[in-house]
Amino acid sequence: MQRTFKMVLILGxxxxxxxxxxxxxxxxxxxxxxxxxxxxxxxxxxQIHFTPERQNLHKSSAFTVHIHDPQGVPxxxxxxxxxxxxxxxxxxxxxxxxxxxxxxxxxxxxxxxDLRLPAGREHHILLTYRxxxxxxxxxxxxxxxxxxxxxxxxxxxxVPEFDPPVGIIKAINKAANLRGINPYLLAGLIAxxxxxxxxxxxTAKAIGLTQITRLGAAEIIKKYPxxxxxxxxxxxxxxxLKIAILSGKVNxxxxxxxxxxxxxxxxxxxxxxxxxxxxxxxxxxxxxxxVRTASAMSDVLLASYNSGPAxxxxxxxxxxxxxxxxxxxSEALKYVRKVNxxxxxxxxAEN
Numbered sequence: 449m450q451r452t453f454k455m456v457l458i459l460g461x462x463x464x465x466x467x468x469x470x471x472x473x474x475x476x477x478x479x480x481x482x483x484x485x486x487x488x489x490x491x492x493x494x495q496i497h498f499t500p501e502r503q504n505l506h507k508s509s510a511f512t513v514h515i516h517d518p519q520g521v522p523x524x525x526x527x528x529x530x531x532x533x534x535x536x537x538x539x540x541x542x543x544x545x546x547x548x549x550x551x552x553x554x555x556x557x558x559x560x561x562d563l564r565l566p567a568g569r570e571h572h573i574l575l576t577y578r579x580x581x582x583x584x585x586x587x588x589x590x591x592x593x594x595x596x597x598x599x600x601x602x603x604x605x606x607v608p609e610f611d612p613p614v615g616i617i618k619a620i621n622k623a624a625n626l627r628g629i630n631p632y633l634l635a636g637l638i639a640x641x642x643x644x645x646x647x648x649x650x651t652a653k654a655i656g657l658t659q660i661t662r663l664g665a666a667e668i669i670k671k672y673p674x675x676x677x678x679x680x681x682x683x684x685x686x687x688x689l690k691i692a693i694l695s696g697k698v699n700x701x702x703x704x705x706x707x708x709x710x711x712x713x714x715x716x717x718x719x720x721x722x723x724x725x726x727x728x729x730x731x732x733x734x735x736x737x738x739v740r741t742a743s744a745m746s747d748v749l750l751a752s753y754n755s756g757p758a759x760x761x762x763x764x765x766x767x768x769x770x771x772x773x774x775x776x777x778s779e780a781l782k783y784v785r786k787v788n789x790x791x792x793x794x795x796x797a798e799n
Contacts, residue, residue, distance in 0.1 A: 470531040471565055473539030493518045496577060496588035501796055503571055503592045505789035506640065508564035512557055513540075515577055520553040526578040527558075532570065567785040568778070595791035597633050597719065597746035600624055604631035608797045610644040616657075619709045623716035628723075633746065634716055636790030637753070640783065641715075646700075646708045649690050653681060656705035658715025663756070665705065667721050668714045675704035722752045734761065738769040747772065747784050754783040 499512040515521065529540045540558060549555035565571050573590035604621050620638070624631035641659035642648035654661045660668065662682060669675060678698050681689060692698040693706065700707035705714065726735055726748060739745050751760045755777055763771035772781045 470534055470536050470539075471563055471571070472529065472531055472536035472560075473543065494577065494586045496575060496586065498575075498588070498590050500793060502594070502792050503565050503573070503590060503789070504563075504793060505565055505567040505593060506786045506793070508562050510559055510561055511563035512559040513544075513575060515556045517554055517556075517577075517579065519579070521548065521556045522553075522579055524580050525556075526576075526581055526583075528574075528576040530572075530574045530576075532572050567782040567789070593785070593789040593792035594743045595630065595633050595636065595746055595788045595795075596742045597630055597749050598628060598723070598742065599630045600628045602631060602795075604635055604794070606797075607635050607639070607644070607794060610639060612644045616644070616708060616712070619712045623713045626713075627716040627720040629716050629719050630746075630791070632791045632795045633750075633787065634712070634719075635794055636787045637715065637719075637750070638712070639790045639794075640787045646706060646711070647693050649686070649693060651686065653686060653689060655681075655689075655693070655703070656711035657708055658705075658711045658718075660705050660711065660714050660718060664718045665714070668717050671717060672704070672710075672714075675710060676702050678703040719749060719753065722749050722757055725752070725757045731761065734764045738764055738771070740769070743788075744769075746788070750784045750787050751777060751780040755780040 495514075495516040497514050499514065500509065513527075527537060527541065528535065529537045540560065544558040544560050547557045547559075571590075571592065574587055575590065576585045576587045578585045604617055604624075606617065620634050621631050623629070624634045638644055638657050641654075642657050644657065646657050647655075648657070648659065649655050650659055652661060654664075665677070669677065681698065681703070684692065689698070698706065700710075704710040725731065726745075735745070735748070739748055748760060748764075751772060759776060760771065760780070763774040763777055767774060771777065772784065
């Protein structure tokens, strides 16, 4: 009796009014797993892929599973979807729209119309396919987005969702090429910072397309001392600053950060400054010890852009490669993942 009560309590906690526990829906407590294995089925020719190709962390979007089985998907096929180790299969099958190719059934697609993966959380998503309950399985992983900041041998063609003027696209490519920065990452940074609004103002009084702050502007102005600055900005209350920009009192002619082309150039220059910061002799040890890949170095640069290199450096010293888990970098964590997501999806949208 006591054991039964404990099980009821667990079920109540997991399926109570707290709502969905994964982006796919409520927790599935049990998953039927076959201990048998049909070795006759050759799974090597089966293909599984996803649309989008990688996780979309900057907005909710449709999510589609594509399965290609040259032998045809039988009626008793089995799918298992796990999210962070939690079985979410029933939610995928109940909420998703299934479609088979006819008449051969070699292709199966399952589409969820709206999947939201918050940038502040880890998302380990695996999909396993079996032709029958006793067939061997094939598993595919829905990977997180990646972007390499220093991969500058690309050329940005367009920015889906935002469609900025051609002149902005050209300016991004020019600035990125000049500073050795990936133009897709620079476009992703602008998308996250300002949504391509040249008059954007943040609560920290960062303004313009690339949302350069006062400290960032101080570094950039060393390179371009002739660029105009509206020095009263720092003394103006935020509401008055917004009114001044909307009314045209503060504009591209007296504040360079409101000039789209200068803002793009300045943002790329600040990324170059940050790269140079991490190439200083006293910082190379940290990088070599804790930053293993090019995409991980991109994360360091983006976190530094968002929260300042000194704060990132202190977190690296304290907790190593898990620095983005530091409490003081919680916003930087979301920022890094969203910019990477924009960058990755802009890249694949053109391929």
